[in-house]
Amino acid sequence: MVAAVACEKVEKQYTKGKEIVEVLAGIDLSIEHGEFLALMGPSGSGKTTLLNLIGGLDQPSAGSIFVSGKNLTEMKAKALAKWRSENVGFVFQFYNLLPVLTAQRNVELPLLLTNLSRKQRQKNAATALEIVGLQDRAKHKPSELSGGQQQRVAIARAIVADPSLLVCDEPTGDLDRETADQILGLLQTLNKDHGKTIIMVTHDPRAADRAEHILYMDKGKLVSGSGVAV
Amino acid sequence: MKLFGLVWANLFRKPTRTILTLLSVAIAFLLFILLRSISAAFDSGLDVSATERLVVVAKYSQIDRLPFSQKQQILSIEGVDGITHTTWFGGIYQEPKNFFAKFPVDPLSYFDLHPELTLVPSNALQRFSQERTAAVVDIGLAEEYGWSIGDVIPIISDIYLRNDGSRAWEFELVGTFSENGESQNFPLFLFHYEYFNESVAFGRDQVSNWQLRLNQPDRADEIAQLVDALFENSPDPTKTASEDEFNRQFARQLGDMGFITTMIMSAVFFTIVLLTGNTMAQALRERIPELAVLKTLGFTDQTIFLVVLGEAVLLCVVGALLGIAGGFVIGPGLSAGLSGVFGSFEVVPVTALEALVCSLVIGVVIGLAPAISAQRLTIVDALRS
Ligand SMILES: Nc1ncnc2c1ncn2[C@@H]1O[C@H](COP(=O)(O)OP(=O)(O)OP(=O)(O)O)[C@@H](O)[C@H]1O
Numbered sequence: 286m287v288a289a290v291a292c293e294k295v296e297k298q299y300t301k302g303k304e305i306v307e308v309l310a311g312i313d314l315s316i317e318h319g320e321f322l323a324l325m326g327p328s329g330s331g332k333t334t335l336l337n338l339i340g341g342l343d344q345p346s347a348g349s350i351f352v353s354g355k356n357l358t359e360m361k362a363k364a365l366a367k368w369r370s371e372n373v374g375f376v377f378q379f380y381n382l383l384p385v386l387t388a389q390r391n392v393e394l395p396l397l398l399t400n401l402s403r404k405q406r407q408k409n410a411a412t413a414l415e416i417v418g419l420q421d422r423a424k425h426k427p428s429e430l431s432g433g434q435q436q437r438v439a440i441a442r443a444i445v446a447d448p449s450l451l452v453c454d455e456p457t458g459d460l461d462r463e464t465a466d467q468i469l470g471l472l473q474t475l476n477k478d479h480g481k482t483i484i485m486v487t488h489d490p491r492a493a494d495r496a497e498h499i500l501y502m503d504k505g506k507l508v509s510g511s512g513v514a515v
Numbered sequence: 516m517k518l519f520g521l522v523w524a525n526l527f528r529k530p531t532r533t534i535l536t537l538l539s540v541a542i543a544f545l546l547f548i549l550l551r552s553i554s555a556a557f558d559s560g561l562d563v564s565a566t567e568r569l570v571v572v573a574k575y576s577q578i579d580r581l582p583f584s585q586k587q588q589i590l591s592i593e594g595v596d597g598i599t600h601t602t603w604f605g606g607i608y609q610e611p612k613n614f615f616a617k618f619p620v621d622p623l624s625y626f627d628l629h630p631e632l633t634l635v636p637s638n639a640l641q642r643f644s645q646e647r648t649a650a651v652v653d654i655g656l657a658e659e660y661g662w663s664i665g666d667v668i669p670i671i672s673d674i675y676l677r678n679d680g681s682r683a684w685e686f687e688l689v690g691t692f693s694e695n696g697e698s699q700n701f702p703l704f705l706f707h708y709e710y711f712n713e714s715v716a717f718g719r720d721q722v723s724n725w726q727l728r729l730n731q732p733d734r735a736d737e738i739a740q741l742v743d744a745l746f747e748n749s750p751d752p753t754k755t756a757s758e759d760e761f762n763r764q765f766a767r768q769l770g771d772m773g774f775i776t777t778m779i780m781s782a783v784f785f786t787i788v789l790l791t792g793n794t795m796a797q798a799l800r801e802r803i804p805e806l807a808v809l810k811t812l813g814f815t816d817q818t819i820f821l822v823v824l825g826e827a828v829l830l831c832v833v834g835a836l837l838g839i840a841g842g843f844v845i846g847p848g849l850s851a852g853l854s855g856v857f858g859s860f861e862v863v864p865v866t867a868l869e870a871l872v873c874s875l876v877i878g879v880v881i882g883l884a885p886a887i888s889a890q891r892l893t894i895v896d897a898l899r900s
């Protein structure tokens with residue numbers, strides 16, 4: 286069976302003026318289906334950059350990235366956008382909900398790109414909100430929700446199109462201990478009961494403990510850990 | 516279409532800002548509708564003028580009168596095929612604000628030279644020419660003042676005194692006239708010149724202008740010169756021009772409406788583009804992270820382009836619709852109030868359509884720059900900011 290995610294000699298450079306910044310220096314990585322992986326490391330080590338590449342938000346400078354056998358590095362922007370909408374869910378530190386839309390409509394957003402009927406879209410969004418335990422807040426705007434609730438809405442939005450992969454960049458970075466624990470519990474449920482492969486960047490060792498494996502990054506390289514670093 | 520909800524919701528991110536912008540767009544288009552309608556009324560007045568008609572007025576002032584004796588001399592010029600005349604009477608119907616022009620005319624020659632006018636009922640022209648106190652009026656005037664055939668219409672003259680020292684005149688309405696069923700831009704009240712001429716205590720045997728029909732329209736310029744040459748050295752020198760030219764001069768005296776309209780609207784729309792454009796650019800900056808999220812979720816660059824452009828267009832079109840609606844509501848009242856100044860004007864669907872097209876174009880102009888920068892936004896950079 287092909288890996289959920291496979292990175293081969295992935296490099297990423299940015300040019301700042303004349304200077305070339307080496308952000309990822311040859312990443313080799315394989316993640317199995319149904320894994321819950323935490324990615325840790327100092328600030329600026331390239332965690333977000335790697336996550337964005339795996340999620341198909343950007344292209345590496347060199348190397349290849351396969352997700353469920355699909356080579357992302359060969360895809361054009363438009364095809365990649367469509368692929369993202371069907372295969373990846375994103376959760377960010379600052380929730381990134383659209384403030385003008387209700388929770389329900391925020392969750393429906395990814396479904397606007399599908400052929401689902403309006404009724405079906407509403408039904409699926411309601412189901413996703415139910416999974417994160419917010420069915421009674423469907424009509425609220427983000428500004429009327431707490432941070433933890435907003436993050437739940439963001440998670441509902443990430444899973445509503447039923448992708449197999451969730452990428453989460455410091456999903457609890459802006460939450461207090463207790464709320465963070467609830468969100469982590471939710472991610473664990475999605476991993477165990479719904480079979481989602483999850484990659485989570487975090488600075489918090491207690492959060493990382495909830496994952497099955499932890500990978501460490503430093504200066505654009507994977508350094509050690511119990512993940513299947515090749 | 517599924518995205519319409521998103522575009523619509525975005526407009527109400529800052530309700531106060533949106534409402535203020537909508538209002539300014541709406542007012543601009545209200546102005547557009549009203550000015551267009553007024554200047555269209557002017558243009559149509561110019562269009563209908565038959566080119567083969569010449570108008571002869573006193574050389575130095577249109578207030579001066581011309582002697583009736585000129586008629587035969589003008590008719591003797593080759594190429595002049597018919598002649599009629601109108602005379603400024605002034606006069607008040609009930610109140611000074613009921614303004615419309617009242618002309619004593621020669622019934623048969625007047626309607627002979629104005630074939631574009633249709634009289635009803637069928638015996639109207641016969642009665643008008645035979646009954647001394649008969650009058651015919653523009654169909655719009657009859658409607659406005661609720662006159663019907665057989666009504667006696669009292670007019671108080673403010674210029675002319677009657678033989679018996681009074682200023683009261685009474686006319687019996689015997690018919691109405693229209694141009695293809697429509698009221699004229701300068702609706703007229705016409706009565707018998709002979710009755711007028713016999714009744715006035717002064718100013719007899721004089722008219723304000725002669726109107727000539729030519730059977731050789733291509734000689735119009737030459738004939739005009741011949742007429743003026745005829746009276747050059749008489750006590751009553753004349754100035755002759757085509758009816759078009761005459762109307763144009765008249766319109767020019769009131770200001771070149773078309774030009775003024777264009778100038779005002781250009782200034783207004785320029786301001787709108789600047790203001791709304793600035794608002795849109797500002798709104799876009801606030802939303803960079805959101806647009807990045809939409810792209811993250813799989814919305815393509817093209818879709819994002821359309822969403823942002825759609826917002827600008829929607830803002831302008833909704834504003835324009837409000838303005839257009841306002842125009843249809845205010846227009847009729849304003850037209851009635853200003854009819855003495857401009858003639859009556861009407862807000863027509865074509866003008867509304869023009870406004871709508873205009874708003875689409877302005878929406879695109881305003882939305883294009885923000886839409887392009889939204890399209891170019893790269894996700895990772897936007898998410899970092
Ligand atoms: N678009 C860019 N242009 C220039 N440099 C960039 C760009 N994106 C990232 N970098 C640089 O790449 C390095 C890694 O950034 P990245 O965001 O991946 O770090 P991170 O491990 O996620 O850090 P943090 O824990 O603070 O989020 C940083 O030094 C950053 O300045």
Ligand SMILES: [Mg+2]
Pocket residue numbers: 332333334454
């Ligand atoms: Mg980061």
